[in-house]
Structure formats: structure tokens, C-alpha cells
Amino acid sequence: MKHPLRWVALAVGAVVAIFAVILAVNVGTDPRADLNTSRLLGKSAPDFSLARFDGTKVRLADLAGKTVIVNFWNSWCRPCREELPVLQQWYREHRTDDSVVMLGIPRDDSSRAIRDAARADQMEWAVANDQGAKSATLAYATRGQPESFVISPRGRIVGSVLGPLTPGTMDQMVQAGQQNA
Template sequence: MDRIKEEKMEVRQVEQVVQPEKKQRSSIGKVFAWTGLFLLLTLIAAAMFIAYQGAVQQEEKAPDFTLITFDGEQIKLSDLRGKVVVVNFWASWCNPCEDEAPDLEAAWRQYEPTGEVVFLGVDYVDTEPEAMKYLEKFDITYPNGPDLGTRISHAYRIVGVPETYIVDKNGVVTDVQIGPFPSLAAIQRMIDPLLSN
């Protein structure tokens, strides 16, 4: 009987030595887990902040870019200073883009003879054959080119297509249209005030 009591006492002594070690390991594990969770949440928050900065805003300088058109011409935005520039992001697979395409072309044909307004179409994440079919379907005559590597759309932080940026003669964004233009008149309302300056 004494022997059993001695063994039980030894077991209790061993447990008392082992338990704090287990508790210590457990608390260290919790610290690592909470630290890891905190870092993960911080990274997610930073990524969301970057993603939701939104499109280039009014009164912001328009990011410069060079568009290589489908016919090989190079057009640099900064070379168009002194003119109003309409930068339209579109794609052949975008149904809302089709809704505004006739109005954009009509506006281009109206303003082109003045020499004061330039339209640039930036084809977003598309194939050239599909893009060319789209341009032919809507008889679009203003310069258009692919956004190679999505570098232009990243610079403008677009959230989707269609998106249009009106850039004044000094290279500053004066209006942003996210989604399709509802009418030709809506396009004219953004451009006309810039021509009287």
C-alpha cells in the first residue's frame, strides 16, 4: 500500500514538472497564432486599400502612356497637350461597351474636324481578332489599340469596362465616366466646357 502511495506521489511530482512546460508551450503557440493572424489581417487590409483606391479622380494629372494602335501608330498622351483627350477603356466582350460605342463614334465625328479633341480607345484584356470585329461592327474610326500587359489600365486604376476619362488641354482629368455613357449629349456635356477655355 505504501508503495502505491509513493508511486502516486511520484506521478504527481512528474505532472507538476511537466504541466508548466505544457502550459508554456501552449501559450507560446497562442502568441505565434495571434501574431500570424494579425499579420494576415494586416496584409489583407493593405491589399484591399490598394485595390479600392479607385479610378484616377477628377483634378488628378492624367497618367501618361503610349498607345500602339492596331495599325501600328504610336500615340503618347503627353504629346497631345493643348487638346482635349477622351480616353475610353473598352473590350469586345463587354456588352455595356456596345451600348456606348455608337455615341462615342458620333462624338468623335463631331469633334474631329475642329482639331481640338482626340479620342483614344484602349482595348482591355481582349484578342486582336475580336477587337477588330468590334471596331468594324460599330464603324469606329478614332485611334484604338490594345492595352498590352494591362499597363495603361493599371495606371488609371480602372475598376472595369467601359470607363472613360476626359483629359483637359493641360493634361488634367476633368471628368470620369464609369460605365457606359447614356447618350451623345452626356459626352458633349463633358467636352464642350473644355473647348471654351
């Protein structure tokens, strides 16, 4: 073969060019920002048994038939503070709606810090302390905080959002829960 080196050089060049093209073409798309980021989507929601600060217990099985929004958060994460007004607004609007329940579960925080934050920020919805929270955060395969899930009345996870909730995503979540009865 004449000048095999030339062919080797061009072959290497072709590989590099292909790699560059793959990169360039795929740089534009960003599938990150949507609801369906959790692998648990469509699966039945893992049960959990948590305690609230007033001593009452919260079990997912007891909430069957209702749409449940589970919000993993803690007192020291910035995006959690960012989404707080959204949660508070939503709770005010749906306080009397019995078919929807919101539950805050601490992720990587101490009970004391959670209780202080919940009190200071007037989080009126059900907030669990850290007993049993750790196994719930693992069971739901959470990847950070804040992360929220919506569980249909039949007990299936039908939506998830990693990152702070917005009014738009909040409505989407509730809709998803109510549609998938």
C-alpha cells in the same frame, strides 16, 4: 439596480432602432450617377504609350494642348455595345475638330478581338491594341468597362464616367475639358 434586464433589453432595442433608422434614412440618396466618380479627378493624367493597329504610336504627352477623351472598352461587354452609337455620333460631329481627340483603349481583351470589333463596327477614331493597354488600365484605376476619362489640354483629368456614355454626358465631358484649359 432594479430589473437590470429591462434596461439591457431596452438598450439593445435602442441600438437596433438606431441602425434601422440609419439604413432607412440613407436608402433614398444615390450619389452614384455623376461624373466625379474617379479618385484621379483633378490629378495629372498618367502618361501612356500605346500602339494602333496600323503601327503608329499614341502617346499622351504628344497630345498636350488638346482635349483628350479616353474610352476604356472591349468587344464582349454589353454596355460597351450600348454606348457605341453615342461615340460614333460624337465622332462624326467632331471629326474635323483638331482640339479634341478620342482614343479607345482595350480593357481585358485580346488584340484580335479588338481589331475585329473595331473593323466590324467601323470605329474610326484611334483605337489602341492591347500592347501596353494593361498598364494604362491600371494607371487610370479603371473599375470596369466601359469607363471614360476626359483630359484637359494641360494634362489634368477633369471628368470621368463609369458606365456607358450618353450624348448628355459626352457633351459634359468635352465642356469640362475645354473649360479647364
